[in-house]
Amino acid sequence: MKNSKLKSQKSKVCLVSLGIPRGYPERSEGQGKTQKFRTFKFLLVVFTFYFSLLTSNCFAQSISSSDLINNAKAYDGKIVSYQGEVIGDVMVRGDFAWINLNDAENAIGIWLPKESVKIINYKGSYKQNGDWLEVTGVFHRSCLEHGGDLDIHAASVKKLSEGSKVIEQLNLGKQKATILFLGLALCLGILQILRMRR
Amino acid sequence: MLLRPQIDDIKTIGYYLGKIVLGLGIVMALPLVIAIAFGEINPLLDFLIVIGITFSIGFILTTLCFTRKDLNWMQGMIVVSLSWLAAMALGAIPLFLSGNWKSYLDACFDAMSGFSTTGLVLVQNLDHLSYTHNFWRHLIMFIGGQGIVIIALSLFVKGFSGAFKMYVGEARDERVLPNVISTSRFIWLVSIVYLILGTTALGITGILNGMRPVNAFFHGVCIFMAAFDTGGFSPQSQNILYYHCLPFEVITIIIMILGALNFKLHYSLWVGKRREIFKDIETQALFITVMITFFITAIGLHQIGAYPKAIILFRKGFYQLISGHSGTGFMTIYAPQFIKEWNHLAMVGVICAMALGGAVCSTTGAIKMLRIGIIFKALLEDIKRIILPEQTVIVQKFHHIKEIFLEDKQVRAALLITLAYIVLYGLGAIIGTFFGYPFLDSLFESTSAAANVGLSCGITDIGMPAALKITYIIQMWAGRLEFMSIFTLLGFLVAAIKGK
Numbered sequence: 001m002k003n004s005k006l007k008s009q010k011s012k013v014c015l016v017s018l019g020i021p022r023g024y025p026e027r028s029e030g031q032g033k034t035q036k037f038r039t040f041k042f043l044l045v046v047f048t049f050y051f052s053l054l055t056s057n058c059f060a061q062s063i064s065s066s067d068l069i070n071n072a073k074a075y076d077g078k079i080v081s082y083q084g085e086v087i088g089d090v091m092v093r094g095d096f097a098w099i100n101l102n103d104a105e106n107a108i109g110i111w112l113p114k115e116s117v118k119i120i121n122y123k124g125s126y127k128q129n130g131d132w133l134e135v136t137g138v139f140h141r142s143c144l145e146h147g148g149d150l151d152i153h154a155a156s157v158k159k160l161s162e163g164s165k166v167i168e169q170l171n172l173g174k175q176k177a178t179i180l181f182l183g184l185a186l187c188l189g190i191l192q193i194l195r196m197r198r
Numbered sequence: 199m200l201l202r203p204q205i206d207d208i209k210t211i212g213y214y215l216g217k218i219v220l221g222l223g224i225v226m227a228l229p230l231v232i233a234i235a236f237g238e239i240n241p242l243l244d245f246l247i248v249i250g251i252t253f254s255i256g257f258i259l260t261t262l263c264f265t266r267k268d269l270n271w272m273q274g275m276i277v278v279s280l281s282w283l284a285a286m287a288l289g290a291i292p293l294f295l296s297g298n299w300k301s302y303l304d305a306c307f308d309a310m311s312g313f314s315t316t317g318l319v320l321v322q323n324l325d326h327l328s329y330t331h332n333f334w335r336h337l338i339m340f341i342g343g344q345g346i347v348i349i350a351l352s353l354f355v356k357g358f359s360g361a362f363k364m365y366v367g368e369a370r371d372e373r374v375l376p377n378v379i380s381t382s383r384f385i386w387l388v389s390i391v392y393l394i395l396g397t398t399a400l401g402i403t404g405i406l407n408g409m410r411p412v413n414a415f416f417h418g419v420c421i422f423m424a425a426f427d428t429g430g431f432s433p434q435s436q437n438i439l440y441y442h443c444l445p446f447e448v449i450t451i452i453i454m455i456l457g458a459l460n461f462k463l464h465y466s467l468w469v470g471k472r473r474e475i476f477k478d479i480e481t482q483a484l485f486i487t488v489m490i491t492f493f494i495t496a497i498g499l500h501q502i503g504a505y506p507k508a509i510i511l512f513r514k515g516f517y518q519l520i521s522g523h524s525g526t527g528f529m530t531i532y533a534p535q536f537i538k539e540w541n542h543l544a545m546v547g548v549i550c551a552m553a554l555g556g557a558v559c560s561t562t563g564a565i566k567m568l569r570i571g572i573i574f575k576a577l578l579e580d581i582k583r584i585i586l587p588e589q590t591v592i593v594q595k596f597h598h599i600k601e602i603f604l605e606d607k608q609v610r611a612a613l614l615i616t617l618a619y620i621v622l623y624g625l626g627a628i629i630g631t632f633f634g635y636p637f638l639d640s641l642f643e644s645t646s647a648a649a650n651v652g653l654s655c656g657i658t659d660i661g662m663p664a665a666l667k668i669t670y671i672i673q674m675w676a677g678r679l680e681f682m683s684i685f686t687l688l689g690f691l692v693a694a695i696k697g698k
Contacts, residue, residue, distance in 0.1 A: 069532045072539065087325040088434055091408030091442070098408070098442045100434070102325055106532065107436045126238065126328040141539075147444055148510035150532060174243040174295070181250025188257035195261065 062134060065106035072141035072150060080139045082108065082152055083160060086131050087124035090117050101133060110135050111146065112154035122163025132161040202697030203690060209263040210273050211280070216259025218281045218347060222288060223252035225341060226334075229292075233330040241330035244295040252288050275686035278347055282675055285346050286310040289338050296331045298322055300660050303667055308335070310671045313342035314678035315561055317430020317527030317652020318643075318670065320660050324435040329416060332433045336420040342678070343427025343457070343561035344385055381461075388464050389426065396422035396453050400446065407443045417441075425453035427561045430527025430652030437529045438517075447513070450528055451520055458484065458524035458556030460568075462599050479571035479596045480557040484523075487570065491551040492519050498544025515544070518653065523551035525562035527652020536655040542638055545655070549642055552651045553623060563650025563677045565619045569612035571596060576609040618681050622648045622673060629669045630657060648673040 062081045084101030091098040097117045100107045102124065112135065124130030137154035140146075145153075226249050233242035269277065286309045294305035304320040311318045312335055321327065321335075397418040404414025417433050424431045434440040438447060456464075463481070466474040475481055495515050505511040514531060521528045536545060555564025579594040586592065594604040626644025631637050635657055643657040647670040658670070676684050 069534055070538060072535070088440060089409045089413055093408060100436060100440055102435065107325065107434070107440070109436070109439065109442050111442075124325055126326055142505050142510060142514075144506060144510070146442060148505050148507075148514045149439060149442060149530070150535070151442075168239050171240050171243065174240060174247065178243050178246040178250065181247050181254060183250075185250045185253035185257065188254055188261070192257050192261050 065103045065108050068108065068139060069106060069150065072139075075139045076141040078139055079136065079155075080152065081134060081136045082110075082139075083132065083134045084108070085124045085129070086120050086122070086133060086163070090120055090123060092117070099133075101135065102130075109146075109149060109151040110137070110154050111143075111151055112137075112157055116154065116157045119157065119159050122165075124163065127166050127168070129163045129166060131159055131163040134158045134160050200693045200697040203694050206265070206267065207273060209265050210267050210269060211276050212259045212263030213265045214269060214273070214277045215280050215284065216256050216263060218277070219252055219259060219284055219288070220256035222285055222341075222346065223249055223256055225337070226252060226288075226292075228337060229330045229334045232333045233328075236329045238328045238330050241292075241296065241328040244292040245330065245334075247295065248288060248291040251291065255284075255288070272686055272690065275683040276690050279675075279679060279683040279687040281346050282310075282313060282679065285313050285338075285342075286671075286675075289313060289334075292334060293321075293331060296328065298324070298327050298331070303664060304660060307667050307671055309338065310674050311652070312336075312338035312429065312431060313346065314650050314674040315339050315343045315427050315429040315525065315563065316647060316650045316674045316678075317424070318647060318654055318658045318674075319431065320658065320667070322660060324433075327433075332420065333416075335431050336423040336429070336433075339427045339429030339431055340389070340423040343423075343429065344389060345382075384465065385461050388461060388468070392426055392453070392456060393419070393422055396426060396449070399449050403443065403445050403449060404441070407441065407446070421450065422453060425450045425526060425528065426457040428454060428457045428525040428527075428556065428563075428650070430521070430529075432528070439530050439532070444513075447517055447530060450526075451517065454520060454524040454526045454528070457526070458560055458562050460557035460559045460599075462559055463557065466599060474599065477597045479575075479598050480567040483567040483571040483574070484556065487551070487554050487567070488520065488523055491523065491547045491554070492516060493547075494550065495519050495544045495547030498541050498547055501543060502539070502541040504539050504541075504544070519548055519551050522548045522646075522651050522653050523554060524556050525552070525564055525649060525651050527646065527654075529653060533654045533656040533658075536642065536653075537639060545638060545642055548653065549645050552645045552649045552653065553619070555649055563648075565616050565649075568598060569616055571598075572604065572608055572612040573616065575604050576612075579604065615680060619648065619677070622676060626669055626673050630666065633663050633666055643670075644673065648677040650674060650677050 062083045063075070065082070065084070068075055068080065068082065082101065082103070084103035084107065087100050087102045087107055092114055095114050096111055097114050099110050099112065099117060099120070101110055120131050120133070122128045122131050134157070135152060135154040136156045137152045139152050141150055142148040143151050143153075226245060229245050230242060230249075232238075233245060286306055289312070290299075290302060290305035290309035293299050293308055294302045298321050299305040299308065300320070300322060307318070307320050310316075317339075327335075397415065400418035400421050401411075401415035404417055405411055409417065420431070420433050421438075423429065430437075432438060432440065438450060441447075460478070460480055463474060463478055492515065495518075496511060499505060499511050499515050505514055517528070517530050531539075536548075540548075553564055554570060555566045556562030558566045558568045575594050575596050579592055582590075582592050582594075595601055596604060623641065623645045626648055627637060627641035630640025630644055635643075639655050639657055642653075642655045645651070646653050647658075657666075
């Protein structure tokens with residue numbers, strides 16, 4: 001069930017990217033054998049592309065983390081595109097690095113060449129919104145190189161949007177509540193001390 | 199005939215509850231240091247607000263209910279069970295104020311999960327949570343792991359006989375040292391020494407693996423608190439998977455096992471009795487049950503071909519299993535993978551491990567190894583009784599720090615608590631099934647909550663029904679306190695209504 005859904009997704013994506021028209025050309029009178037031959041040729045091309053796409057390993061459309069995690073077996077070893085915000089640390093390991101991209105559903109580990117992380121300026125945290133990246137690479141349900149982790153080995157990385165610093169605004173409501181409750185606690189504390197002295 | 203509680207009972211309970219709430223208020227000052235260090239203004243205000251509220255409640259209770267009377271058993275048990283509810287309600291306030299929890303109920307869920315060292319989470323956008331709130335999440339695990347009452351005992355109570363009643367009420371019926379105050383202080387000493395060692399090891403590993411030094415040590419202290427107190431929270435949403443690092447996993451396994459050992463055993467090791475670790479019935483039972491449950495899990499994973507190589511199967515399977523057995527709940531896989539990629543047999547292996555737990559007088563939850571050992575010894579005794587001639591005098595012994603003769607009352611107590619846990623696991627599973635979740639998934643999540651583990655197969659989610667959230671909160675609370683103080687509270691409430 002899931003496989004057929006994925007296959008239809010594959011064909012839809014790649015047909016659009018190749019610019020092939022969606023409908024059949026209308027048949028008009030007097031076109032005769034030439035038109036039939038063209039239709040046959042068109043169907044042949046479509047069939048050939050469809051067949052080749054069924055056996056390809058490419059998912060051009062960006063896939064969500066939930067989709068990847070829930071259908072990990074179907075995507076295993078395939079080339080996928082995944083978008084997300086860089087969160088936490090960029091962890092350089094030799095000539096490569098680990099980053100974690102969060103697409104607001106889950107975060108997934110991305111293994112990529114060290115040079116690729118140079119484009120990262122902001123890493124998501126309490127005080128920063130991280131850069132939003134799109135990576136394309138091989139998805140592993142259980143990576144042999146990395147102890148069975150679910151990860152993506154990125155072949156290309158593209159920055160979709162620059163992150164930003166979060167300017168923390170003082171919450172006036174919280175400020176008033178702080179004064180109120182600390183004041184109350186102080187008064188009660190003094191009362192208790194006075195009572196104990198008596 | 200039920201006797202209606204007297205006003206003196208309520209005053210005594212209120213007074214000692216107030217003392218513990220004041221103790222909690224002092225502990226709440228620790229995140230202020232983090233807020234100032236990282237320049238986080240609104241989180242600073244969140245904690246000042248909750249400190250104000252906590253101290254106000256503490257002062258009101260200690261003033262209105264002032265008494266010089268000591269606690270009796272019933273009052274001690276009720277103080278403990280109410281302290282945990284108060285800690286949850288107050289500890290949830292800063293979490294809710296942060297805006298990262300959808301509702302106050304969700305914040306209460308995470309607070310109880312933290313205090314009871316469970317590790318199930320309903321937090322949203324964890325990767326953007328402030329250092330201050332993140333530190334608080336892990337600190338409450340540390341407080342809960344040691345025991346909320348232990349803090350009050352070791353820091354604020356000079357010594358009174360009621361201390362032991364509260365100590366027992368918090369599911370710690372064993373004293374390491376002759377009195378509970380020294381025992382509480384020893385537990386803190388052990389924890390602080392391991393905290394320094396563990397944080398250093400994790401921090402250095404983090405730096406070597408490319409993390410910024412500040413983050414490496416912040417994560418180090420948080421992960422240590424969550425691992426040693428067998429909690430399972432993590433500063434990032436991916437849990438341990440965030441680090442992509444084998445040494446980090448190995449260090450956390452060592453800390454989790456240390457957390458699952460009896461503090462009495464730690465004391466024996468500290469005073470040089472290293473052979474105790476091999477002789478003690480709890481460590482023997484732990485070793486055997488880990489082997490058996492891992493065997494079941496590994497067979498399940500092999501059957502379904504979940505992992506391409508044996509070494510990967512071992513790394514993933516053993517980590518989740520030891521995390522479940524020790525009651526920690528750290529994960530190196532995503533929650534849905536339990537359902538999508540592990541088969542029923544593998545899940546059953548982990549459920550059994552979670553249900554068994556670690557040692558008594560440790561920071562773990564669940565049935566615990568001493569009880570499993572005692573039940574096994576009793577079974578062995580009964581088999582011997584059948585096989586050997588009737589005239590034979592059968593004496594069964596077990597080694598738990600010292601040689602102990604097996605008595606019927608020990609077996610009865612062990613069986614009763616085991617039965618209570620099994621009922622608790624089952625009830626949660628039935629309630630989960632009632633809400634439309636498959637039975638095995640419900641049993642997994644229910645066992646995880648009641649045994650204070652924190653592994654999730656995906657049921658724990660902000661979208662789950664409020665009634666199920668409340669069910670898990672009650673399970674976490676009951677599981678952590680091992681029933682007795684909760685039964686006493688229920689009895690007290692019944693007596694207040696029906697008593698004469």
